[in-house]
Amino acid sequence: MVRLDGMAEAPLLDGMGRPLRDLRISVTDRCNFRCRYCMPKEHFGPGFKFLPKAEILSFEEVERIARIFVALGVRKLRLTGGEPLLRNGLAELVRQLAELGSADLALTTNGSLLAAHAEALRRAGLGRIT
């Protein structure tokens, strides 16, 4: 149970009574690759309608959700997409999440844009990249 102020009353458990420790957060549905098994170009072509901006969680909404889950016992936050580095200002979101003090802050990326962002992400508090 979560109170409206985001404080936990009891930890989150799965159906087997085990604590839920990991939370994956998708920050975009877009990707600059078209891997066959994930986003085949026949389906995700130029006319494909990705989610409009209004339906994407803002950084403030992501931070609020993450804060609630951390209060419930989550100890690993992983940012994903699509390709998360396509989301403008991702290092700022990483900084906000790092301030929550969760044990592990990670990013899943295809790596194509990593060279341009790695230093800022590390400085913001990112701990791991897959």
Ligand code: SF4
């Ligand atoms: S999200 Fe990953 S698997 Fe999917 S198209 Fe992009 S790079 Fe490929």
